Amino acid sequence: MGKCKNLTFLDLSSNVLEGYLPFQWLFPCMVYFNISRNMLTGVLPRFGKESCHSIMVSYGQAPIFLDVEDIQNAYSNIPVWGYQMSTIFGSLVDENLVFIHDFSWNRFIGPIPSFSIGGDFLATNHKPSYKLFLNNNALNGSLPGELVSNCNDLQTFSVNLSTNQISGGIYPGLLLDCLQLKEFEAAHNQISGSIGPAFGNLKMLQRLDLRGNRLSGSLPGQLGMLKDLKWILLGGNNLTGEIPSQLGQLTSLIVLDLSRNGLTGSIPENLTNATNLEIVLLNHNRLVGEIPSSFSTLSSLTELDVSFNNLSGHIPQLQHLSNCDFFKGNQYLHPCLDPYSAPPDRLPDLLEVHKEYRQSKLKSFVIAMVASASFILFILLVMVLVLILGRRKISRLTSLRRKVVVTFADAPTEVNYDNVVRATGNFSIRNLIGTGGFGSTYKAELVPGFLVAVKRLSIGRFQGLQQFDAEIKTLGRIRHKNLVTLIGYHVGETEMFLIYNFLSGGNLETFIHDRSGKNVQWPVIHKIALHIAQALAYLHYSCVPRIVHRDIKPSNILLDEELNAYLSDFGLARLLEVSETHATTDVAGTFGYVAPEYATTCRVSDKADVYSFGVVLLELMSGKKSLDPSFSEYGNGFNIVAWAKLLIKERRSSELFSPELWEVGPKENLLGMLKLASTCTVESISIRPSMRQVLLYWEFIVLRQYWDGTNGLVFHGLIIVSTQNKGCAHSSLFPVVSPLLALH
Incomplete structure (x- = not known):
């Protein structure tokens, strides 16, 4: 593996790999490297300053590498990756290259080495970003003075060191030498010392997570200078002093967790100037005074936990209902359910109430009960009348609606x-x-x-x-x-x-299995397949929101008298999904056409339609059904996809086509169509093309007849594909179809 100089994307995550990490691997040159959730041990190798090749992930420009959409789709159906992958690859849609190295959830030990990415990438016009995941290991020692050697040459840098055994303090040089730090997570370690004012220099910092450490001292007011800071997570430390009033200047702040510390003083009134706050955790401290009433103005605030302090006064009327447990443990705070009652230590002594008052109270109680019973009886009578009249009205409306189209x-x-x-x-x-x-x-x-x-x-x-x-x-x-x-x-x-x-030509199922010889010709087969592909591409890319059909099969494809194809039943799976009583985990497809990842996980993507489209192509070419009785000789569960793979592997591709179709040809186009169907039905959705790529490849099949062996593909005098670089095809017209071009 160390000899693979051009290796750009390596994912070995979520296996049971053991042993040590080879030092020969060129980690800095890999745009995406993931060995998380294994059982690897040993120390992490020190990253050298490697010389790497050019850009490795395609953003619709370089056809020889994986497209970002394919990388996203590769993980869309893996539950443990859901949020993390959407977060990681959410930043890949722009033009900035993002390096991701993930060593998390293993058993690595030893100190944290210095990391880097290939120097060649730093010389490009667009600075790359770097995400480094080292969390959930057994790394020890103190934080290094330098986490990444070329940090200030990056666009942004994010690191996760949480849940290790890191000790010592945070060196100011670690922060000053990496001003591009965007996310710094080191929760649940043994980090000590104070949070120094050097954090105020990290103008790009958005997430600071140091929960569950041994930090002490007071919070620096310089944190209020970080206008992009969204998450301050410092709970479970030994912080003292007052909450800096400068935190109210953080207009981007969403979550503030200062719980389980030793903070004193009052809650700053201007903390509510951070109007985007959603969660504020100040519980288990030594705060005194009143809760600022301005918390009631925060429309996004859903959780305010100030329990187990020494607060007093009224509880603000928050815009979102709050759990009373968030206010308990404050002796002088007014009761949660009655914010305007007297404080607990001033409640009247019931033993001192006069006997006359008790009798008067009893009389009042009896009168109130009689009045309440009368009122309830009146309400019941009104409800009965409304119900009777309402049923008559609904009955009239229903009878009218029954006949509305x-x-x-x-x-x-x-x-x-x-x-x-x-x-x-x-x-x-x-x-x-x-x-x-x-x-x-x-x-x-x-x-x-x-x-x-x-x-x-x-x-x-x-x-x-x-x-x-x-x-x-x-x-x-x-x-x-x-x-x-x-x-x-x-x-x-x-x-x-x-x-x-109404379409008079019937459906494609009848056409395939009861067709006349004159219709078994390449132009007809090609036209039908192209029409289906165009319809699916429209649903996937031109509808907002995009529509995934989920039940592509020949019986859902209709024909007119001229054998133009029309896709039916689109959107019905979506109608089924919004039903209040229907379980949306059901697979809304047909056995034999459903993509393997959809059948096993019930998680759907547009690539599931691509798989079903590939099955339809195989039926269209062969004249056989997806679960044809002739496959029984191969055993139970054998379908047309497995049959096609078997024939291709044994170099018997011609046997897949119906005799009439193969005899007329053109054979080269038919084999190209078979290769397309084979690619559409691969199990890995990262390799499986999108419908947009399928259409581009379809153009390639049609335009192949204009191939010029000298210049490449020439159409109306325009060189579309030129051959260069030792025979590798490069295309500016349809770069994303490169995985399919590799089939030729």
């Missing part, structure tokens, strides 16, 4: 409830043209010559849809030449249906 633009007047029911023969089996997981579809001729397809939804699957109208209206606005047009819909207590334009 909501239509979208350009829908003819013939689209109404009575016409639909009549034209379907009251949903007679004679007019049934298809069934699926969402319901049954019927053919209906509303007026002579005007045909529609009516999808009668299964009431059992769509219940309690409070957002149904909004969701279905969003689908009704979607228009694309290769999507079935939604004309209107009806929602009633016992009936729900969608109305689409």
Whole structure:
């Protein structure tokens, strides 16, 4: 592995690796290196100043490396990475290169070495950022005077040293030599000493986490100079002195944790000038005085914990309900549930109350009970009357709504409830043209010559849809030449249906398994596949929010008389998801077409549609079903994807195509289509292309006929792909399709 000079992305996380980390690996030259959550031990190697090659992660410009979107998708379905990966890769969408080295959750010991990244990257126009994770190990010794050797040449630097055995103080030089420090996390160690004023120089600092250490002394007022600081987490130390009033200047501050220290004095009145505060933890200190009433003006404050101090006075009326446990342990603080009652030490002595007062109080109680009973009886009578009248009104409204059909633009007047029911023969089996997981579809001729397809939804699957109208209206606005047009819909207590334009060519399932020889030709196959890809790319990239179909299969692809393809049932999985009674963890796909990561984790992405699209391509080329009976000879569970991989591996690719299709050809284009289908059905979603990449590759298949062996790909006099650098193809027209170009 140490000889792989061009290795740029290495992820060995979440395994059971043991042993030591090889010193020969070129860590500084790896843009992404992750060995977290293993059982590796030993000391960490010291990073040298390595000479590295050029940029290693593609931002849509360099076709020979992984695209950021692929790296994100690679981890989107791993639960333990959810928040962390979205945080890490959230910064990768801009033009700045981000190095990530993750050694966390292992058993590394010894002192913390000095780290660095390859010097070649620091000479570029865009300074890189660096994220270093060393948390949850057994690293010991004191903090080094220098964590990263070229820190001030970076855009930003983030480090996590939490949950180790680090001791000693924080050297001012560590901070002054790294002014680009953005996140400094070293919680749950044994760090001692004070928080010096040098922290005030870290103008880019956003997160400071030193919880659970042995810090002492007072908090420096210079912290108030850090305008970008969002998290101050200093709970569980031995800090003393007063809370600096300068913290009120931190307009970006979200979380302030000073709990479990020895802080004294009062809570600064101007602390509430930090108007973005959401969580303030001041519990288990020695604070005195009143809680500033200005806390009631903080609209984002959801948690204010001042328990176990010596506070007194009233509890502010916070804009969000607060737990009374957050105020207990303060002897002179007014009760939580009655902020205007007298303090506890001044409550009257009940033994001194006069007998006459007790009798008067008893009479008042009896009178109050009688009055309350009368009032309750009156309210009950009113409720009964309202209920009776309300039921009659709802019944009238429901009877009217039963026959309402909501239509979208350009829908003819013939689209109404009575016409639909009549034209379907009251949903007679004679007019049934298809069934699926969402319901049954019927053919209906509303007026002579005007045909529609009516999808009668299964009431059992769509219940309690409070957002149904909004969701279905969003689908009704979607228009694309290769999507079935939604004309209107009806929602009633016992009936729900969608109305689409009718397509006379049937569905792709019938075409594939009952097609005539004249249609088994490359132009037809190519056109159908291209139309499906264009429809999916539109759903994934042009709809806001993007729509993932989740149930791509031949029966959901319709054809007209000229064999143009149209995708149907898009958005129905989303309608199912917003149901109040339906479990959203169900897989809304069809066995044989569902991507492996979707079937096992129920976590969906647009790459799941890409997988299903690849299965449809294999069916289109072979004429076989996804779970064809002919696969039984290979054993249970063997499907068309496994069959295609077997034929490709054994160099028998031609056997996959139907004889009529292979005989007519062109064979080169057919093999290109097979390679595309094979890439679409890989298990790893980081390698699996997006629909945008699929479309670009499709253009490549079409334009291949214009290939010029000297200059490259020439189309209308324009050199699109030129061959250089020892035969490696470089493209400015479709760089993101490089993983697919590698197949040729």
